[in-house]
Amino acid sequence: MELKVIGTGSKGNCYILENNEEALIIECGVNVQAIKQAINFNSSKVAGCIVSHEHMDHAKSINELTKLGINVYSSNGTFKALQINNHRAIPMQNKIALAIGNFKVMPFDVQHDAAEPFGFIIKHKECGNLLFLTDTFYCAYTFNNINNILIEANYSKKIIDAKMNAGASPEFLRNRILKSHMSLENCLTTLSANDLSKVNNIVLIHLSDSNSDEIAFKAAVENTTGKTVTVASNGTSINFNKTPF
Numbered sequence: 001m002e003l004k005v006i007g008t009g010s011k012g013n014c015y016i017l018e019n020n021e022e023a024l025i026i027e028c029g030v031n032v033q034a035i036k037q038a039i040n041f042n043s044s045k046v047a048g049c050i051v052s053h054e055h056m057d058h059a060k061s062i063n064e065l066t067k068l069g070i071n072v073y074s075s076n077g078t079f080k081a082l083q084i085n086n087h088r089a090i091p092m093q094n095k096i097a098l099a100i101g102n103f104k105v106m107p108f109d110v111q112h113d114a115a116e117p118f119g120f121i122i123k124h125k126e127c128g129n130l131l132f133l134t135d136t137f138y139c140a141y142t143f144n145n146i147n148n149i150l151i152e153a154n155y156s157k158k159i160i161d162a163k164m165n166a167g168a169s170p171e172f173l174r175n176r177i178l179k180s181h182m183s184l185e186n187c188l189t190t191l192s193a194n195d196l197s198k199v200n201n202i203v204l205i206h207l208s209d210s211n212s213d214e215i216a217f218k219a220a221v222e223n224t225t226g227k228t229v230t231v232a233s234n235g236t237s238i239n240f241n242k243t244p245f
């Protein structure tokens with residue numbers, strides 16, 4: 001299995017899990033043209049697209065994907081917020097696993113300023129159990145037998161506080177970010193709360209343009225977890241298997 005990063009961060013998120021036979025799109029917050037190119041204009045290969053919540057950096061191309069004949073899965077709250085009502089927009093229930101092609105996806109509730117945002121556990125025989133966690137300021141759950149992780153590391157509390165104290169960032173913005181996105185500090189706490197013994201890859205996603213530090217974040221997560229850490233950027237492609245080889 002291969003993980004492709006089409007977009008990450010507040011300008012647009014889209015990740016694709018793909019092998020020779022099928023693909024699962026995770027988030028479609030980028031231009032549909034970029035998604036079409038990434039799947040080689042072969043929409044029949046796509047088992048479906050899962051969307052965490054209604055913000056445009058995650059949900060922008062839902063309508064376009066359904067027009068291509070791709071089923072899009074998200075919460076009822078997300079579809080309602082976007083006023084999307086068509087037969088290819090398929091609601092998922094919190095904590096009820098759903099088969100999408102050979103992927104099994106279990107959504108769970110996260111903490112974000114959106115109607116009904118989800119994180120996902122995605123299971124496939126090639127990549128094992130993948131934890132996808134973004135746009136949440138903390139995670140209420142721990143998970144067993146995780147093999148790969150995509151997790152938000154949006155900002156560092158140190159950077160954001162220094163900026164606010166210097167007058168470079170208004171306090172309301174700081175407070176909004178603190179209650180909706182995952183800091184590096186919370187990302188480290190979340191990772192440490194889980195059994196990482198079977199984890200192959202940790203991919204850091206949705207880094208803020210102005211309140212993050214790619215090199216320092218990677219080093220901090222490596223030091224805390226001892227795992228292979230990649231900071232996602234547009235165009236990143238990683239082998240995403242259950243075992244390292």
Ligand SMILES: [Zn+2]
Nearest residue numbers: 010055057135
């Ligand atoms: Zn976002």
Ligand SMILES: [Zn+2]
Nearest residue numbers: 053055112135
């Ligand atoms: Zn959001």
